[in-house]
Amino acid sequence: MERRTLGSQGLEVSAEGLGCMGMSFAYGPADESTSLQTIDRALELGITFLDTAEVYGPHTNEELVGRAIAGRRDRFEIATKFGFAINPDAPRDRRPDSSPENVRRACEGSLRRLGIDHIDLFYQHRVDPNVPIEETVGAMAELVAQGKVRYLGLSEASPETIRRAHATHPITAVQNEYSLWTRDPEDGVLTTLEELGIGLVAYSPLGRGFLTGQIRSMDDLPADDWRRSNPRFQEEALAENVKLADLVGELAQARGVTPAQLAIAWVMAKGEHIVPIPGTTKPARLEENAGAADVKLSAEDVAQLDSAISRDAVRGARYPEAMMALLDRS
Secondary structure: OOEEEEOOOOEEEEOOOEEOHHHOOOEOOOOHHHHHHHHHHHHHHOOOEEEOOOOOOOOHHHHHHHHHHOOOHHHOEEEEEEOEOOOOOOOOOOOEOOOHHHHHHHHHHHHHHHOOOOEEEEEEOOOOOOOOHHHHHHHHHHHHHOOOEEEEEEEOOOHHHHHHHHHHOOOOEEEEEOEOOEOHHHOOHHHHHHHHOOEEEEEOOOOOOHHHOOOOOHHHOOOOEHHHHOHHHOHHHHHHHHHHHHHHHHHHHHHOOOHHHHHHHHHHHOOOOEEEOOEOOOHHHHHHHHHHHHOOOOHHHHHHHHHHOOHHHOOOOOOOHHHHOOOOOO
16 A cells, blocks of 8 residues: 655554544444444554544543554554544434533543544534634643644535634544545635645545445444435435435446446545555455555546536535534635
């Protein structure tokens, strides 16, 4: 696996990372033993950039990652996120809290659960409208000065917020959903990142698994899968979106690759400063996803995909209304 540098601050990571959320959270049951095997296989393939968050579980995903990296921490780049008032009795609670006090509390908890003495990339998970970004980033910068965090990041932040944050302390990466069917970063975020020398970490590059072509109806999702509440997976929208997944499949077949590999390769082709972090709980899927790094798309290939999978053709918002309200669009 090749390496890429996120931003001008010098954080080098594997060109493709591994999103660990689904190993503990959101997408139905997962087997811990298989998840640990998946992380083992990731390391063998050179995928060393692991992404987790305090809210995944909450807490249980960081604990799982901590067990996976124990005794070999220096072989991984570990990213985690804070930004919510954590209530273990209400794991779906999404009340933002990026107060300096919560920044410090979250960092200490993440370090403890991960079993590490520093976090490589510490993100604000969602922008808190009640706390000036300068205060939040100022508290994050204190953690850098203390050696508890190496680099700082934001997630789902608007260009204005990114600029204000970066003026307070250099931001190394912004994590946004970015895929063939979620093109929101193209509305000003990508150009802002390029201007400021900030990397993009693209989560859900497979459209929450949809672009693999394996999800044809709601029946293909576990009963407790979060996607059952996602507007794009509702019956009417799904019927239209399946056509897009089928088109990805046709374009992939024409190139002799899988739909997942084509979708991830498209994200990687969008810029050397972009690192996708597809999630999976299975070693076989991980191996398939890793193969995307060997798929080299030309500018013409990218343009064809841009045109074929038009953002206007996607049906449904990418989150339920309450979660959409948490996105920073200032």
